[in-house]
Structure formats: structure tokens, C-alpha cells
Amino acid sequence: MAPDPRVARAFKAMKAIGITEIKVKPVLKKLLRLYEKNWELIEEENYRVLADAIFDEEDDAKVSDQKKSKIDEENYEEEAQEEPLRPLKRLRRGQEPRVPPSPSNSSPSLGGALLKMPKVEDDELPATSSQHQSQDSVKSPRLSAGNGRGEIQRLGNKGKEPVSAHVASTENRCIRKRSSQALSIREPAVEPGIRLLPKKVSGTQALIIPKDEPFTDDMLIDNRPQYEVPIAVIHPDSIGNGVSSSGNVSLEEQVSEGPPASPHLDGQHRVDGVPASSSERRSSNELSTIPEKNPSSLEIASSPMGEERLETLTPCDLLTKSTVRDALHNGGIKGNIYTCFADVAPPQVPRPLKFLNGLNDLVGTSEEMVANGSPMSDKGDPEFSGSCSLALVPQCQLTPDDLRVIHDVKDITKGEERVEISWVNEVNNERLPTFYYIAQNLVYQNASVNFTLSQISTEHCCSDCFGNCLASTSAIACACARQTGKFVYTLEGLLDEEFLAECVSMTRDPQQQCLLNCRDCPLERSKNEDILDLEPCKGHLERNIIRECWSKCGCHKQCGNRVVQRGINSKLQVFFTPEGKGWGLRTLEKLPKGAFVCEFVGEILTTKELYDRNTKKHNCPVLLDAYWVPKGVSKEEEALCLDATKFGNVARFLNHRCFDANLIEIPVEIESPEHHYYHLAFFTTREVDALEELTWDYGVDFDDHDQMSFQCQCASKFCRIMKRSNRSRSLSTAR
Numbered sequence: 001m002a003p004d005p006r007v008a009r010a011f012k013a014m015k016a017i018g019i020t021e022i023k024v025k026p027v028l029k030k031l032l033r034l035y036e037k038n039w040e041l042i043e044e045e046n047y048r049v050l051a052d053a054i055f056d057e058e059d060d061a062k063v064s065d066q067k068k069s070k071i072d073e074e075n076y077e078e079e080a081q082e083e084p085l086r087p088l089k090r091l092r093r094g095q096e097p098r099v100p101p102s103p104s105n106s107s108p109s110l111g112g113a114l115l116k117m118p119k120v121e122d123d124e125l126p127a128t129s130s131q132h133q134s135q136d137s138v139k140s141p142r143l144s145a146g147n148g149r150g151e152i153q154r155l156g157n158k159g160k161e162p163v164s165a166h167v168a169s170t171e172n173r174c175i176r177k178r179s180s181q182a183l184s185i186r187e188p189a190v191e192p193g194i195r196l197l198p199k200k201v202s203g204t205q206a207l208i209i210p211k212d213e214p215f216t217d218d219m220l221i222d223n224r225p226q227y228e229v230p231i232a233v234i235h236p237d238s239i240g241n242g243v244s245s246s247g248n249v250s251l252e253e254q255v256s257e258g259p260p261a262s263p264h265l266d267g268q269h270r271v272d273g274v275p276a277s278s279s280e281r282r283s284s285n286e287l288s289t290i291p292e293k294n295p296s297s298l299e300i301a302s303s304p305m306g307e308e309r310l311e312t313l314t315p316c317d318l319l320t321k322s323t324v325r326d327a328l329h330n331g332g333i334k335g336n337i338y339t340c341f342a343d344v345a346p347p348q349v350p351r352p353l354k355f356l357n358g359l360n361d362l363v364g365t366s367e368e369m370v371a372n373g374s375p376m377s378d379k380g381d382p383e384f385s386g387s388c389s390l391a392l393v394p395q396c397q398l399t400p401d402d403l404r405v406i407h408d409v410k411d412i413t414k415g416e417e418r419v420e421i422s423w424v425n426e427v428n429n430e431r432l433p434t435f436y437y438i439a440q441n442l443v444y445q446n447a448s449v450n451f452t453l454s455q456i457s458t459e460h461c462c463s464d465c466f467g468n469c470l471a472s473t474s475a476i477a478c479a480c481a482r483q484t485g486k487f488v489y490t491l492e493g494l495l496d497e498e499f500l501a502e503c504v505s506m507t508r509d510p511q512q513q514c515l516l517n518c519r520d521c522p523l524e525r526s527k528n529e530d531i532l533d534l535e536p537c538k539g540h541l542e543r544n545i546i547r548e549c550w551s552k553c554g555c556h557k558q559c560g561n562r563v564v565q566r567g568i569n570s571k572l573q574v575f576f577t578p579e580g581k582g583w584g585l586r587t588l589e590k591l592p593k594g595a596f597v598c599e600f601v602g603e604i605l606t607t608k609e610l611y612d613r614n615t616k617k618h619n620c621p622v623l624l625d626a627y628w629v630p631k632g633v634s635k636e637e638e639a640l641c642l643d644a645t646k647f648g649n650v651a652r653f654l655n656h657r658c659f660d661a662n663l664i665e666i667p668v669e670i671e672s673p674e675h676h677y678y679h680l681a682f683f684t685t686r687e688v689d690a691l692e693e694l695t696w697d698y699g700v701d702f703d704d705h706d707q708m709s710f711q712c713q714c715a716s717k718f719c720r721i722m723k724r725s726n727r728s729r730s731l732s733t734a735r
């Protein structure tokens, strides 16, 4: 096969400055991945980025060699003394300063959960040293969701079968099958006066990152399982106004040069340790809060694994780095820029970190952070204690968009949520997959989801209520609780134990599960154009639902019957799982049983639209089929699902756990009594410890090849794939 002329030209340009093909090849390959094959970025300025990246690679190799020699010569203690200046972790994350993964998910597993990233084709470039990870193919996820009414309102669903238009044809067959789901979240603590930053980044990184590049499947690289149902390339523009408020995580990635070692330590918090609000954070770009006595910027990375690194750099140092300078002038945003900008302080002499006795004195583990409520407790030096001042940061001519990106580095929600949600990768140098963070579901195109006040009759709201419906002493049940017979929330904001137990039982207990089958399943209709190919409905799991008060109700926004609509309130963190599941979500604080964690948020699609997307990189779309059977589905367009692959919230990072997941998903009606659309909320099924991963039973039938499939690593003793043979026994034991 003839070599790509662009490759040949790149080789030639490098050869002209004395760089051999053998050195060019691997770096070029990385850049192609990083830039998603956007050659223009590589070719700019006579392949400057490429040359920079190669030189950086060489520099890093030298540093690595020097370090190795040093380690041979010095004893362990001596090495430890130098840790602050050259973190051990750097070796592991060695690639980040050079050619950072693309914002859109450069790493194989990254895309993992949601988006899979195809590698650069080998035939495009000669063989390289890029690593290849095993790839599992993932089939279309089982779409599940449900809505039920308290004890209430039970609805059936399971996942795959067409529902006839209108006719609520249902054979209510109780079938033993399937599962439940749930999850919870938390937030990282932050250190006043000290910012956790990624290590230095090469200019290449800073210059790279095409912000608005279209995201296409073939630009992605991922070795992890792919979803059977691919996702379409969605441009923010095509989504409508609602998207404007969403955040593009890829942009965040662009800003950060590498996976944050410990997002807990970011500077996005106020001095009092309280997470800054979105607006506060935004303004902090203009007024940088800095430690009064901290003369220099301080880069700190740490991890629960005990790997930390510290580096002092003056703002001047940072700003005079050519790469940063270039990036600023070019309007590019990079990790370094973020670092320098965020830490810009009055020019002072960098302060040596000798006073640190060891990293562990300064940077605690995640557990310590959680326990102490602060990731860094000023142990190292009182000067790091909260006192701050505001300093103007005039040098950087960043656009408002740039500033927005900068702020998003440590908060994937970009201020969309009430709480900040950081991400951390203590396993490798993969970055978050590219997606736009949205806190509320958004209609993609055809989904017929209309909320009008006129739709809500007095039967559907409690207009006579006042204050907190749960605290009412009225003998007459609040209208919003009528369907369930009682409120399903307690005054503490948790799910009523009995209601939760019933929900869990209905999804987990084979004896209690009830699958309802519709005659003309919309799901099957969406999958198959030819009516002759239609498969029978596979059943929809019967569920309980929650009905919350809403705008037409007379109660207060803080009414106890408004939990899900108030959004995430726990301290959550997206992290890279060490078990091969890709990214996951964990809580940073202990969560009680029955706590709301988050909603599954994504694009609202018709099932037809979902299948039309024809992508194999879906992030577990969820079918809103809770009412299909009881109410029927009048037209195909009303068969809705949620796809969080490109637009979603933290729930897209929830991994699957067979049977005994700590989260369960429950349908929640909020704005609309129309049953074809509802919210899907995750609640804890038990108390969840701080740092525990939050999991949800996708309800995957690993024997059904029509469903999403992956090599389950849930480690549950009830794992359906690992212990299939013992499944029945396990389930009964668990009960």
C-alpha cells in the first residue's frame, strides 16, 4: 500500500531538520490520535508541533535515564527527599507532558464506558509502539428504565419488545429475570491556598486540542469494549439552545495536561473550603485568589496511591515558557496555561519546598482527605493556610470561552450542578472521554416531550400545599402522594425503607420480578424496519415510581417531596477503575441507605433515533419504558430513551455490578404526568462508604447477544457472567 503522502511529507520535513523516520513515526502516530487525524494542526508552521513533540519525547527519555541512574546511586531516603521536585508518579504519567491524549478520549479504555476510540489505522502509519489493549465488544445495552408509583404505582418494563401503538396490549407475565440498579455520588474536598495541578506540559500539548473539531467515531481510540449501538456524531449546534449551558468535557481535557492526580486539591474552592459556585469560579478567572504568602505557583499532585509530586514555578516562569506564550497568543488553551493562569500571583521568588518533610506530610491520601475533610491540612507550612488575597491577572488575553474551559478542569459539570465533581486517574494517563456535561435531559430532535402547566391538573399537583408537604399535619394526603399512598421520602430526604425494599425486590428478586410484555413493542419496531422481522417483546420490568411535587404545587422548592429535581448533592468523583472497567463513579463521603445520588441524564431520543444513530459506541442508553405496557405507546415517536454518550451527566460513568449493586434506579415523575417521559434516579440500596465505587445493575443478560455485552469485572459473588453456573443458587442465597 502506498504510504500516505501526508506521512511522507511529515517524514521529509523532519528529515530536513535531522530527525529520522524512526523517531518521527511513533510521535506522529500519537499526534494523529491526539488531533483526531487533523493533519492541519500537525502541518502548521512546518510541522512545528511534531518537532516539539519529538524533542519533548527525547527530553523526557533523558530525564528518565538520569533518574534511573540516580536511583541506582542513591539510597531510598535520598530519593524520597527529592520527591517534591520529581514525583514518582511522573514516570507513570510520563506521556502527559509531551503528547497528551486527545481531549476526545485518546486512550483506548477511556472512551471505554461510553465512547470507544478507534486507533489510528496501522496501514496509515508504519507499525508503532503504541500499546494495544484488549478490546471487548459491547452490544447494545439493554435499555431499561421504569417508572412506578409507590407501592404503589407499579409499572412493567424490561427491555426489548415492541409495544403496540396505543394498545396497551399486555400479557402480564411474571417472569423471573433481571435486576435493579442504583448509584450514589460525592465530592472532593479542596485545599485552600494550594492548587493541585498537572505536572508540566509541553508546549505541544498546549497548542494542540482542537476545540470544536467534529467528533467522529473513527477518530477515537479505544481498546475497551464497544457498544453495539453506535452513537451518532452530534454537534452541539444541532441540539438546540439547551446545549449552550452544557460543558464540553473534551475542552476540559484540553485544558488539563494530564489526568489530575487528585482533583480534590484543585483551587476551585473558596478559602473557607466551600466549593465555589459556578459564578464565583468564573469570576476567579479574572481575580485570581492566591495565598498571600505563597510567593510562587505551586503544582501539587497526589494520589491515594502515595504518589505525589510538587513543583514550584513562578508565574513568570510559567508565562515565559514559549509553549505557554504561544498558546496564549494563539488562543489555544492547555494544561500549562491553566496552570500558569490559575496560579498567577504577584511575581515573587518561587518558594522552595524544602520545608516539606515528605509528600505524605503535605498531601494526604484520598482516605485522609475524606477523613479530614480537606485534602491538604496545612501540615507543611502555615503559610499555606487559607489566607488569600485577590490579584488581577491581566496578562492572559483569554476569551470568555477559554475561561470557561479553564474553570472546568476540576469540575466536569462546569458549574451545571450544585456541587463540583472532579475526576482523577490514578491508574494510567487516560483522560475522560469527550462528552458535553448536561445536568438536565435535553431533547435531541424528534422526541415529543412537552411540559405545559395546563397539562397538570389539580389531581396531579398539590396547589393547596404550603412549605414542606412532608411536614404537613393535614389529614388529607397531599395530591402528589396520592398515587403512592404515602410520601416515599423521609424528612431526612432519604427513601422510605419500605418503598426502597419493594423497589429492590421488584428488580432483584426473581420471585418478585414481573416482566410485562407488550404486543407491539416500540423497541422492536425501532430495531427492525421490516415488520416481518419483528421479534416479540422481551418484556418490561414492572416498577414502582416516585411522583415529586413541581411548579404548580403550592409547596416550597425545599419541600421534602422534591429530592431528585434539586439535583446532585453528594460528593462524587469520577475515577479510573483499576479493575479494567474503565472510568467509574465513586462517592467521597459516606452515603446513607436510600440516598438520592444522581439522575441518569442524557439526550432524549426516540428509540428510532437511537437505532438510526447506528453507532457502536453508545454509553448504555436507557429505555424509558416504564409505562409502555400499562399505558401503551401511541406512536413510535413516543418510545423514548436516554442516551448519555455525547451529552450526559455523571451517571454515564456508573459501572455495572451484577445483582448486589449499591444503587438502584427508580423512575421519577416530575414535570409531566405524561408517562412516556420521566426521570430515572439512582438511590443507594444500602449505606455506602466513602471512596466506594457506585454501581448499578444494568440488567444485562450476558447470554443475550442482542444486548450490550462486556467482560464483566464487577467482582460480585453473584456475577452473572463469572458464576453463571451457580447463578440460581447465588441469587437465592443473597435473598
Ligand SMILES: C[S@@+](CC[C@H](N)C(=O)[O-])C[C@H]1O[C@@H](n2cnc3c(N)ncnc32)[C@H](O)[C@@H]1O
Pocket (backbone or CB within 6 Å): 109, 110, 111, 112, 113, 114, 115, 138, 224, 225, 226, 227, 433, 580, 581, 582, 583, 584, 619, 620, 651, 652, 653, 654, 655, 656, 657, 708, 710, 711, 712, 713, 714
Ligand atoms: C455506562 S459505561 C460506564 C462507564 C465506563 N466504564 C467508562 O469508562 O466510561 C458502560 C461501560 O463500562 C464498562 N463496564 C461497566 N461495567 C463493567 C463491568 N462490571 N465490567 C467490565 N466493564 C464494565 C463497559 O465497557 C460498559 O460498556
